[in-house]
Amino acid sequence: MQTTARVQPARSSLLRDPKFRGLVFQILAVFTVVGIGWYLFQNTQSNLAQRGITSGFGFLNNTAGFGILQSLIDYTETDTYGRVFVIGLLNTLLVSGLGIFFATLIGFVIGIARLSPNWLLSRLATVYIEIFRNIPPLLQIFFWYFAVLRAMPAPRASYEFFDAIYLNIRGLYLPSPIPADGFNVFAIALLAACVAIVLVARWARKRREATGQLFPTPAVAIGLLVALPGLAALVAGNPVTWSVPELRGFNFVGGLVVIPELVALTLALTLYTAAFIAENVRSGIQAVSHGQTEAARSLGLRPRHILRLVIIPQALRVIIPPLTSQYLNLAKNSSLAAAIGYPDLVSLFAGTVLNQTGQAIETIAITMSVYLAISLSISLLMNWYNKRIALVER
Amino acid sequence: MTEKKLESAAGDKLMIRMESVNKWYGEFHVLKDINLDVRQGERIVLCGPSGSGKSTTIRCINRLEEHQAGRIIVDGVELTSDLKQIEAIRREVGMVFQHFNLFPHLTVLENCTLAPMWVRHMPRREAEAVAMHFLERVRIPEQALKYPGQLSGGQQQRVAIARALCMKPAIMLFDEPTSALDPEMVKEVLDTMIELAESGMTMLCVTHEMGFARTVAHRIIFMDRGEIVEQAAPDEFFSNPKSERTRTFLGQILH
Numbered sequence: 001m002q003t004t005a006r007v008q009p010a011r012s013s014l015l016r017d018p019k020f021r022g023l024v025f026q027i028l029a030v031f032t033v034v035g036i037g038w039y040l041f042q043n044t045q046s047n048l049a050q051r052g053i054t055s056g057f058g059f060l061n062n063t064a065g066f067g068i069l070q071s072l073i074d075y076t077e078t079d080t081y082g083r084v085f086v087i088g089l090l091n092t093l094l095v096s097g098l099g100i101f102f103a104t105l106i107g108f109v110i111g112i113a114r115l116s117p118n119w120l121l122s123r124l125a126t127v128y129i130e131i132f133r134n135i136p137p138l139l140q141i142f143f144w145y146f147a148v149l150r151a152m153p154a155p156r157a158s159y160e161f162f163d164a165i166y167l168n169i170r171g172l173y174l175p176s177p178i179p180a181d182g183f184n185v186f187a188i189a190l191l192a193a194c195v196a197i198v199l200v201a202r203w204a205r206k207r208r209e210a211t212g213q214l215f216p217t218p219a220v221a222i223g224l225l226v227a228l229p230g231l232a233a234l235v236a237g238n239p240v241t242w243s244v245p246e247l248r249g250f251n252f253v254g255g256l257v258v259i260p261e262l263v264a265l266t267l268a269l270t271l272y273t274a275a276f277i278a279e280n281v282r283s284g285i286q287a288v289s290h291g292q293t294e295a296a297r298s299l300g301l302r303p304r305h306i307l308r309l310v311i312i313p314q315a316l317r318v319i320i321p322p323l324t325s326q327y328l329n330l331a332k333n334s335s336l337a338a339a340i341g342y343p344d345l346v347s348l349f350a351g352t353v354l355n356q357t358g359q360a361i362e363t364i365a366i367t368m369s370v371y372l373a374i375s376l377s378i379s380l381l382m383n384w385y386n387k388r389i390a391l392v393e394r
Numbered sequence: 395m396t397e398k399k400l401e402s403a404a405g406d407k408l409m410i411r412m413e414s415v416n417k418w419y420g421e422f423h424v425l426k427d428i429n430l431d432v433r434q435g436e437r438i439v440l441c442g443p444s445g446s447g448k449s450t451t452i453r454c455i456n457r458l459e460e461h462q463a464g465r466i467i468v469d470g471v472e473l474t475s476d477l478k479q480i481e482a483i484r485r486e487v488g489m490v491f492q493h494f495n496l497f498p499h500l501t502v503l504e505n506c507t508l509a510p511m512w513v514r515h516m517p518r519r520e521a522e523a524v525a526m527h528f529l530e531r532v533r534i535p536e537q538a539l540k541y542p543g544q545l546s547g548g549q550q551q552r553v554a555i556a557r558a559l560c561m562k563p564a565i566m567l568f569d570e571p572t573s574a575l576d577p578e579m580v581k582e583v584l585d586t587m588i589e590l591a592e593s594g595m596t597m598l599c600v601t602h603e604m605g606f607a608r609t610v611a612h613r614i615i616f617m618d619r620g621e622i623v624e625q626a627a628p629d630e631f632f633s634n635p636k637s638e639r640t641r642t643f644l645g646q647i648l649h
């Protein structure tokens with residue numbers, strides 16, 4: 001009687017111990033994954049060898065031999081596939097970066113407008129959100145590309161803005177700055193203004209904490225930003241000359257061309273994602289209870305101080321995690337570029353390069369790793385920020 | 395609760411005057427001709443059934459709610475839609491809420507120094523010294539560096555009282571400060587409020603703690619359906635209520 005009573009718990013403790021069982025399952029899982037991976041690798045290797053397909057990453061050094069619509073670095077047809085990869089990556093990063101920047105800007109504005117007591121403004125914001133968030137992003141890209149930008153007139157009949165900006169079927173032509181005599185002095189003045197603003201902001205905060213006096217930092221910052229570079233331009237001459245696009249024959253020369261593919265993709269991704277971000281911002285602000293505003297009001301705080309010191313810091317905590325996933329979506333959706341031929345990583349590398357070399361496994365593996373790396377970087381950055389501002393609970 | 399009464403008398407200076415104040419929510423007449431004078435150092439308890447307009451009355455005093463007719467004059471300043479006057483009045487009137495409403499992203503100390511620094515333009519050191527002084531008065535100086543989420547309900551409400559006191563208000567409003575608390579924490583908050591009363595603070599307090607009302611209040615006001623039905627000193631109020639509605643109400647809450 002006594003022995004069984006003692007043995008029983010000892011026996012059950014191993015099989016029913018959650019820690020032990022957890023460990024067993026984890027080991028089993030690792031073995032299974034490694035096993036499947038090994039089998040796939042072996043199988044592919046032998047298949048490729050049988051069909052006489054070369055494998056490995058040697059192809060990256062071969063000559064590409066095709067032209068690319070847009071490249072941020074120098075490129076000729078004699079460059080290698082490796083360089084094509086870099087161009088595709090940069091083009092993807094360009095679209096993602098532009099999209100994230102503008103989507104955040106527009107998303108915050110629309111999200112706040114949605115909560116405005118102004119009936120018309122909040123209604124317009126609602127309409128915007130409902131339209132852009134409910135149409136598939138690919139369709140929006142098609143809309144901007146085929147229905148809007150491809151329907152633009154030929155260069156001779158371009159839409160013209162301020163005698164300097166032209167829009168036609170070949171893209172958006174903008175004036176581009178070319179450094180001139182005063183450029184260095186101007187750049188130094190600009191830098192000096194930035195440093196001065198940081199110093200003034202610090203000094204103003206110290207002074208506020210020491211004496212309680214408020215200082216109009218934003219106004220002074222704008223003043224510095226205008227005055228210092230302006231003075232530099234007056235003293236040292238024009239910092240830049242503008243290369244304005246000009247119609248010569250059938251096309252424009254000079255200036256900067258933004259190809260319609262880039263415009264369509266950026267527009268579509270920005271407007272689509274901004275609608276989601278606007279909803280995140282709205283719910284983030286609404287998640288801060290009305291009691292917080294009332295408590296701040298009853299202490300005599302001004303509306304703008306309430307927003308800055310009480311509402312925004314709390315709303316950000318709610319906004320950041322879904323914002324992260326919107327950024328990730330935007331970066332991944334940029335691969336829809338392939339549908340209109342914008343030379344992003346997918347259409348260029350996992351498309352053209354794959355077709356020419358036939359090395360599907362390598363190109364797909366590289367492309368997937370790059371997206372994984374981009375996504376992980378965004379996540380890590382946002383998680384770090386989120387942790388920094390997290391609320392302390394019991 | 396102690397049966398001992400606080401003896402400190404009210405002064406002569408008029409701190410709050412409400413003159414036939416009326417308020418509507420749409421068609422619904424929440425406040426009907428409210429007339430109320432509060433003198434310096436006077437302690438008033440408002441009671442009445444749920445929905446009778448007690449919260450609305452005291453929230454009109456610091457403009458968390460707007461009244462539509464009548465006049466409200468606080469410490470010589472009339473409440474109009476002038477933002478400067480509203481801010482001036484809010485600086486002089488502290489408020490404690492049922493659900494504490496502490497700022498969860500700031501430490502206890504930062505909760506207490508925020509308004510003195512940004513509204514009264516007090517240097518940080520001075521604001522922190524003031525905050526510590528009041529945190530000691532509500533007996534939680536050791537929690538100063540914690541966040542509100544790390545404190546018990548009773549402690550949070552005492553921080554909320556300290557936060558309001560840091561603005562050195564002339565008047566304190568309490569809206570059911572103990573209703574959201576577990577029974578064992580009610581006493582610590584009431585004790586803090588009694589000490590505040592002893593210091594001569596002008597207080598308007600919505601509460602159903604009748605023991606507290608008996609000890610502390612100079613005057614008890616009974617509201618029902620947006621009207622002040624009856625007001626009297628505690629002894630008179632409890633022993634000899636005049637209106638039938640008051641008797642029914644007292645019967646309900648004193649079991």
Ligand SMILES: Nc1ncnc2c1ncn2[C@@H]1O[C@H](COP(=O)(O)OP(=O)(O)OP(=O)(O)O)[C@@H](O)[C@H]1O
Pocket residue numbers: 419422424442443444445446447448449450451
């Ligand atoms: N924002 C509002 N819109 C419409 N009606 C409201 C609003 N706020 C309060 N009321 C109504 O006004 C009446 C008075 O509310 P008030 O909060 O002043 O009551 P109270 O006496 O404090 O009650 P309780 O004891 O429940 O807190 C209630 O009937 C309530 O439903």
Ligand SMILES: [Mg+2]
Pocket residue numbers: 448449450569570
């Ligand atoms: Mg109430």
